[in-house]
Amino acid sequence: MTEQATINALTCVASWGNHGLAGTTDRQLLPIQYQRRIGRPLCGDCIDIRQQTDEQWLVTKIHPRRSYFARADRFGRQQLIAANVDQALVVIAPEPAPSRDLIDRYLCANEILGISSVLVLNKIDLADGKLEQLRDDLSLYQQLGYKVIECSALDNTGIDELRQLLKGTSAKPACSLLIGQSGVGKSSLLNCLIPDLSVQTSSLSTATGKGKHTTTIAQQYALPEPNSTIIDSPGVWEYGLWVMPADELAASFIEFRQWLGRCRFHDCRHLSEPDCSLQQQADQSDLFASRLQCYRRILAEQERFNNH
Numbered sequence: 287m288t289e290q291a292t293i294n295a296l297t298c299v300a301s302w303g304n305h306g307l308a309g310t311t312d313r314q315l316l317p318i319q320y321q322r323r324i325g326r327p328l329c330g331d332c333i334d335i336r337q338q339t340d341e342q343w344l345v346t347k348i349h350p351r352r353s354y355f356a357r358a359d360r361f362g363r364q365q366l367i368a369a370n371v372d373q374a375l376v377v378i379a380p381e382p383a384p385s386r387d388l389i390d391r392y393l394c395a396n397e398i399l400g401i402s403s404v405l406v407l408n409k410i411d412l413a414d415g416k417l418e419q420l421r422d423d424l425s426l427y428q429q430l431g432y433k434v435i436e437c438s439a440l441d442n443t444g445i446d447e448l449r450q451l452l453k454g455t456s457a458k459p460a461c462s463l464l465i466g467q468s469g470v471g472k473s474s475l476l477n478c479l480i481p482d483l484s485v486q487t488s489s490l491s492t493a494t495g496k497g498k499h500t501t502t503i504a505q506q507y508a509l510p511e512p513n514s515t516i517i518d519s520p521g522v523w524e525y526g527l528w529v530m531p532a533d534e535l536a537a538s539f540i541e542f543r544q545w546l547g548r549c550r551f552h553d554c555r556h557l558s559e560p561d562c563s564l565q566q567q568a569d570q571s572d573l574f575a576s577r578l579q580c581y582r583r584i585l586a587e588q589e590r591f592n593n594h
């Protein structure tokens with residue numbers, strides 16, 4: 287019997303159903319298949335594989351994840367999207383304009399999952415009233431400590447600044463994840479950041495045999511800078527937070543943290559309880575009040591899941 291080839295510590299760069307692709311260090315793509323005993327790797331997972339046939343490799347191990355990004359499925363349960371993500375680029379644009387709630391939901395998810403957030407305001411070449419409004423909204427997040435980068439995939443404004451932010455080192459490789467509504471310019475930004483993107487995407491779609499349909503799944507690409515990768519996530523997300531305890535949700539609003547535990551009731555849900563420390567802060571600050579309102583809206587959304 288011939289020895290079966292094995293390769294360890296590869297990255298799963300795309301995953302769908304029972305199949306996926308592993309990326310080798312020299313940027314080859316190997317078709318992989320899963321076994322129930324091991325489970326499905328996510329895009330971004332570190333995996334070991336064993337050759338089955340000329341064309342097919344079997345996943346034999348999924349390494350422990352240092353992080354993952356998730357959203358709610360339609361039952362309010364956590365659905366995992368991508369693994370080993372270090373920072374999320376929350377892309378927003380004047381068109382299609384985001385809701386404040388959408389931005390807050392993304393930021394909360396990243397806080398809970400231990401992923402850092404960068405707000406990327408794209409399409410700043412579109413000088414109109416909406417841009418001014420967005421800049422205004424984003425100043426709140428800057429005050430909270432979130433980094434905001436303004437850019438334009440159309441004329442390359444801000445792309446170098448963005449590129450710097452995505453750089454990893456050999457000691458600490460960096461994987462970034464593009465998230466945001468469909469149409470905000472995620473794929474356009476990817477094109478600016480990766481000069482040979484069309485090569486990478488065409489070898490991906492050849493390998494998956496799925497052509498353009500691969501844009502419906504998360505995919506990891508190599509950035510030109512060493513030790514730096516980026517995952518493009520599928521568009522058209524009505525992004526929802528999975529159901530979680532109220533105290534966990536409240537703690538994901540970073541400016542709430544220092545006030546938690548100071549309400550009259552130790553199990554205060556910060557709705558209309560007397561002597562609520564968050565409400566007291568909201569009475570003094572419009573910005574705090576608007577985030578508290580958002581917290582309450584998310585909590586109410588979660589109640590709907592709980593009642594089903």
Ligand SMILES: Nc1nc2c(ncn2[C@@H]2O[C@H](COP(=O)(O)OP(=O)(O)O)[C@@H](O)[C@H]2O)c(=O)[nH]1
Nearest residue numbers: 408409438439440468469470471472473474521
């Ligand atoms: N004016 C302008 N248009 C942009 C910019 N970035 C993307 N677009 C356009 O916005 C549309 C959606 O872009 P796309 O990259 O497909 O968005 P995605 O759905 O987030 O991947 C396309 O028509 C792009 O040409 C930008 O910085 N400025």
Ligand SMILES: [Mg+2]
Nearest residue numbers: 472473474521
């Ligand atoms: Mg896209």
Ligand SMILES: [Zn+2]
Nearest residue numbers: 549554556562
């Ligand atoms: Zn309270």
